[in-house]
Amino acid sequence: MTTVLVLTGIGFACAALIYFMHIVLPHKVQGLEKTEEIANTLPGMNCGACGYPGCFAYAQALTKNPDLISESPCAVMLQDAEGLERLGKILGVSIDAAGMSKRALIHCNGSSEVVYDYSGVRTCKAATQLLKGYKKCPYACLGFGDCLEVCPQGAIYMDDEKEIAVVDTEECTGCGLCVTECPQKLIELVPEGTKIAFLCNYKPLKNIPGREKCDFGCIHCRKCYKACEFEAVVWNKEKAIPEFDIEKCTLCHKCIDECPNGTLADFTRVKTAAQAL
Amino acid sequence: MNFKLNWRGTSYGVKLPEAKLTAVSPIERAPLPEKVIITLHQNIGAPCKPLVKRGDKVLTGQKIGDSEKFVSAPVHATISGEISGTTMLVHPATGQLVEALIISSDGTDEWVVPEAKDAIDTLSVEEILKRIREAGIVGLGGAAFPTQVKLSPPKDKRIDTVILNGCECEPYITSDHRVMLEYGREVLSGLNIIRKVLSPDNMYIAIEDNKQDAIEHVRKLLASMKLDRNCKIVTLKSKYPMGAEKTLIQNILAREVPIGGLPMDVGVVVHNVSTARAIHDAVSERKPFIERVVTVTGAVKEPKNLLVRLGTPLRDLIENCGGIDGEANEIILGGPMMGISQFDLGFPVIKGTNCILLKKSMQSKEGDCISCGRCLDACPMSLMPTMLVKYAKAGRYDACKEAYIADCFECGACAYACPANIPIVQYIKIAKSELIKRAAKK
Amino acid sequence: MTGDKRILISPGPHLWSGLSVSKIMYLVTLALILPSGAGVYFFGYRALLVMVTSVATAVLTEYVSKKLRKRAFVMDWSAVVTGLLLALTISPTVPLWMVVIGSAFSIGIVKEAFGGLGHNIFNPALGGRAFMATCFPAEMTTWVLPAGFVADAVTCATPLNESFAFPADKLSLYKALFMGNVGGSIGETSTLLILIGGLLLLVLGIINWRIPLAYIGTVALLTFALGQDAIFHILAGGLMLGAFFMATDYVTSPITNKGRIIFGVGAGVLTVVIRLFGGMPEGVCFSILFMNALTPLIDRYIKVRPYGLKKAGEK
Numbered sequence A: 001m002t003t004v005l006v007l008t009g010i011g012f013a014c015a016a017l018i019y020f021m022h023i024v025l026p027h028k029v030q031g032l033e034k035t036e037e038i039a040n041t042l043p044g045m046n047c048g049a050c051g052y053p054g055c056f057a058y059a060q061a062l063t064k065n066p067d068l069i070s071e072s073p074c075a076v077m078l079q080d081a082e083g084l085e086r087l088g089k090i091l092g093v094s095i096d097a098a099g100m101s102k103r104a105l106i107h108c109n110g111s112s113e114v115v116y117d118y119s120g121v122r123t124c125k126a127a128t129q130l131l132k133g134y135k136k137c138p139y140a141c142l143g144f145g146d147c148l149e150v151c152p153q154g155a156i157y158m159d160d161e162k163e164i165a166v167v168d169t170e171e172c173t174g175c176g177l178c179v180t181e182c183p184q185k186l187i188e189l190v191p192e193g194t195k196i197a198f199l200c201n202y203k204p205l206k207n208i209p210g211r212e213k214c215d216f217g218c219i220h221c222r223k224c225y226k227a228c229e230f231e232a233v234v235w236n237k238e239k240a241i242p243e244f245d246i247e248k249c250t251l252c253h254k255c256i257d258e259c260p261n262g263t264l265a266d267f268t269r270v271k272t273a274a275q276a277l
Numbered sequence B: 001m002n003f004k005l006n007w008r009g010t011s012y013g014v015k016l017p018e019a020k021l022t023a024v025s026p027i028e029r030a031p032l033p034e035k036v037i038i039t040l041h042q043n044i045g046a047p048c049k050p051l052v053k054r055g056d057k058v059l060t061g062q063k064i065g066d067s068e069k070f071v072s073a074p075v076h077a078t079i080s081g082e083i084s085g086t087t088m089l090v091h092p093a094t095g096q097l098v099e100a101l102i103i104s105s106d107g108t109d110e111w112v113v114p115e116a117k118d119a120i121d122t123l124s125v126e127e128i129l130k131r132i133r134e135a136g137i138v139g140l141g142g143a144a145f146p147t148q149v150k151l152s153p154p155k156d157k158r159i160d161t162v163i164l165n166g167c168e169c170e171p172y173i174t175s176d177h178r179v180m181l182e183y184g185r186e187v188l189s190g191l192n193i194i195r196k197v198l199s200p201d202n203m204y205i206a207i208e209d210n211k212q213d214a215i216e217h218v219r220k221l222l223a224s225m226k227l228d229r230n231c232k233i234v235t236l237k238s239k240y241p242m243g244a245e246k247t248l249i250q251n252i253l254a255r256e257v258p259i260g261g262l263p264m265d266v267g268v269v270v271h272n273v274s275t276a277r278a279i280h281d282a283v284s285e286r287k288p289f290i291e292r293v294v295t296v297t298g299a300v301k302e303p304k305n306l307l308v309r310l311g312t313p314l315r316d317l318i319e320n321c322g323g324i325d326g327e328a329n330e331i332i333l334g335g336p337m338m339g340i341s342q343f344d345l346g347f348p349v350i351k352g353t354n355c356i357l358l359k360k361s362m363q364s365k366e367g368d369c370i371s372c373g374r375c376l377d378a379c380p381m382s383l384m385p386t387m388l389v390k391y392a393k394a395g396r397y398d399a400c401k402e403a404y405i406a407d408c409f410e411c412g413a414c415a416y417a418c419p420a421n422i423p424i425v426q427y428i429k430i431a432k433s434e435l436i437k438r439a440a441k442k
Numbered sequence C: 001m002t003g004d005k006r007i008l009i010s011p012g013p014h015l016w017s018g019l020s021v022s023k024i025m026y027l028v029t030l031a032l033i034l035p036s037g038a039g040v041y042f043f044g045y046r047a048l049l050v051m052v053t054s055v056a057t058a059v060l061t062e063y064v065s066k067k068l069r070k071r072a073f074v075m076d077w078s079a080v081v082t083g084l085l086l087a088l089t090i091s092p093t094v095p096l097w098m099v100v101i102g103s104a105f106s107i108g109i110v111k112e113a114f115g116g117l118g119h120n121i122f123n124p125a126l127g128g129r130a131f132m133a134t135c136f137p138a139e140m141t142t143w144v145l146p147a148g149f150v151a152d153a154v155t156c157a158t159p160l161n162e163s164f165a166f167p168a169d170k171l172s173l174y175k176a177l178f179m180g181n182v183g184g185s186i187g188e189t190s191t192l193l194i195l196i197g198g199l200l201l202l203v204l205g206i207i208n209w210r211i212p213l214a215y216i217g218t219v220a221l222l223t224f225a226l227g228q229d230a231i232f233h234i235l236a237g238g239l240m241l242g243a244f245f246m247a248t249d250y251v252t253s254p255i256t257n258k259g260r261i262i263f264g265v266g267a268g269v270l271t272v273v274i275r276l277f278g279g280m281p282e283g284v285c286f287s288i289l290f291m292n293a294l295t296p297l298i299d300r301y302i303k304v305r306p307y308g309l310k311k312a313g314e315k
Helices: A002-024 A033-041 A055-064 A081-091 A122-130 A146-150 A179-180 A224-227 A254-258 A267-276 B125-136 B147-151 B177-182 B184-198 B213-226 B244-255 B271-283 B314-322 B374-378 B385-393 B395-403 B414-419 B425-442 C019-042 C043-070 C080-090 C096-114 C124-135 C170-179 C191-203 C210-225 C230-235 C239-246 C258-277 C285-300
Strands: A102-106 A156-159 A163-167 A188-189 A197-199 A233-236 A239-244 A264-266 B027-029 B037-041 B063-067 B081-090 B097-105 B160-166 B202-208 B231-237 B268-272 B292-297 B303-309 B330-333 B341-342 B355-359
Touching: A002 B425, A055 A163, A055 A188, A081 B184, A081 C230, A102 A163, A102 B271, A122 A146, A122 B425, A146 A156, A146 A179, A163 B081, A179 A188, A188 B244, A197 A239, A224 A233, A224 A254, A224 B355, A254 A264, B027 B177, B037 B081, B037 B268, B037 B303, B063 B097, B081 B184, B125 B147, B125 B184, B125 B271, B147 B184, B147 B268, B147 B271, B160 B177, B160 B184, B160 B244, B160 B271, B177 B184, B177 B213, B177 B292, B184 B202, B184 B213, B184 B268, B184 B271, B202 B244, B213 C285, B231 B244, B244 B268, B268 B271, B271 B292, B303 B314, B314 B355, B314 B414, B374 B385, B385 B395, B385 B425, B395 B425, B395 C230, B414 B425, C019 C043, C019 C080, C019 C191, C043 C080, C043 C285, C080 C124, C080 C239, C170 C191, C170 C230, C191 C285, C210 C239, C210 C258, C230 C239, C239 C258, C258 C285
Parallel strands: B027 B303, B160 B202, B160 B268, B202 B231, B292 B355
Antiparallel strands: A102 A188, A156 A163, A197 A264, A233 A239, B037 B097, B081 B097, B292 B303, B330 B341, B330 B355
């Protein structure tokens, strides 16, 4: 009988304690209401692409400095006009999404020959450390897919035949995580409306013993430059590569057709273009 | 004088097959190459800037690249001829692209007029250091750290011990062994110069017990050169990695270099025997460092120890040794443990190249770690390699840092012993470079 | 280079000891043949049948689970070791279908479900034995007297049981225990052959001496301190088999040498506690399993002092 009483007593005492604590403790963390509100608008995937360790940390930074949204915008939010508007209201700033949205572009068409076998850890990072990878071009995409691993959208996939990574431009939000991950540094963020993709990570390549320039990269023939009727192709003399003017380009595909090596592709169709090459 | 070993456990390290195929082959002078490729970045430290341009005529021993930085070493033309072009090479150690100059030989091997020789006793320390620096000497044991930097410790650090490293614990390599036997006098003269610079209390020459002939030879020379009063020969058990700087200090002096520190923090400087020889050549003979002994071994018809000019393409050396024998599919610059694979025979010998090894690869698949602890027993730094690999695989590079990854000098003893054949060293290298990248970002 | 074969680039080191996981497991299997032989010698064909069943089930289960998980099946002998160890820890009279269930549980649940070799928390053979001991308590504790190949088996008590009739002559008891002429599990009776097998593994460098020494030493000291017959406790039961072949399992024991000693001492203390104060006659199985569970904790806190790290308090 005493046992029952004692146990019941303990039970009630604990219940009282829990109830008391429930009343005493604040339900909302004070001073963080705004941050929480911001965090609720953010995508909440904690991808870390903004440079902060997760969405809540980003929200905290935004609370302190609302202008941050234009300096280092949340790439995922930029895809969502409605959410962006809501966020702008909370922050009290107007957000101009146009021009900020980016897409990742992998500057390689993957046709570089393989010059030696590689055994070791099968990641790009590891392979780059050993003589810059196993392909003829030391700047080529190695195709072990380090970028696949970090992409929060799953927008990068492997082209098994060519052993390169390809970005699905529709899925990509331009967060830039792959850009920092790629040890070959061949991913670049380009404006969302880019029309022509330049698929070569050309760097001035002298005759490296055992390695010549990739046969499928840009050979600086300027054919694309000459072919364009709308002056949309600008020749970068310093790097000896073409650059493309988004405004003037009409996507007539003339430059793509003219390119002898298939280094150019329709950006919106990089996915299919890479497969077709 | 033999020393009793003072090591907290001779159980560290691994016993390797020796395979010293060329231990009794005398050093042969390789014929002059038709062209040499001199990379402008051969050592730890800053890369050199070229002092010559395409079309310039150069003489053997002429300085063709230099840097203003303290931690750097100039490079010299190793044959006479014309600069026929420049090229880019992937530096085997750093994996970075570096510029290189190509010199086409005129076949005469005409030297620059050597400067006057003088007695070492009359030279000041500054003059000696200047000559070492001008000769472009770097540590020839493999790390290629500029020698004059090692010889100029900060004022507050007193160097009381100099260790001359003749261990050569890696299999196959015999270049230091042969240098001790055939250039023993020069080696000891180099040691004498080091002594003059640092004025240490004690000097040791460390040799592994598998090189008895070298021990005897050096002992006799020490006596004849009257150096035996403050220089002792230490015979060490042959085990890998016995010749590593830090294990050597621990073994001989029972001192431990603090984590992240240098041997000079405990008053010790370690030099390789070949470096000592190069110091002698530079200071006494006034010859820049343009040739070194390279062991060409493994799957070649006649394995040899060759005295070669720096920049000689590997192809020339392998042809000199009768070409490739059998089914070798790996070219390794350096020894089998710490050497780095090359894929092209056009790659030149650089300052740190002590061996060219051709072998058939033993490809096998990476398995799962079974926590057997063999890597822990093998690690000379008493790290926990398997934990480092686990952290590196998971991308927890900060955890790697806390587990003292920076202290690993990538000797490869762990990966040698690993039953699951995990490329431990490669994982550690990835983690290290990732940590460097992160530190640079901050 | 040679012909049109491409050159291979591989990370250093370019040498390998060649002592692979499967070679290690193969050597353990070889060492286990000694106690297995003793089992067959003492308990006859029936013991052999149990062993063959257990090993075959283990290998088959490994194959099936690898296929289910879409991994490559490598015949690395580890399943053989598990199957054989399981057979050695059970009585020769256990029905074969129970052996099949136990063996399949060992590999399928204790090992593969955790991720296969290298990822399991518990020793698979002991996990399987513990499972069988819980499911079939009666069959698992029916022991027979060694009868060789001729006579019918006669049930008896294991020496650790309370009902075991101690012979008056201690020396003959020790001798019987040492040679293995007592009732018990198939492989645990002959201390002599287990010792030979264990020493073989020690000499070959397959197992570390720390765990067996710490384990057996602790049991001896503790039983002696508690006024028990220390030699009897070392020789009887599965202590020797457990100390040499099970506690030393790489995957489920600590990786540091210090940790291994802690592991051995812990298992020793638990074994004595279970034997003297617990409800079961034998404690080796559960004590090792318990220490297996503690292994990640030991590995977390027991670290090696890296070269050059100053000890606390040292200047």
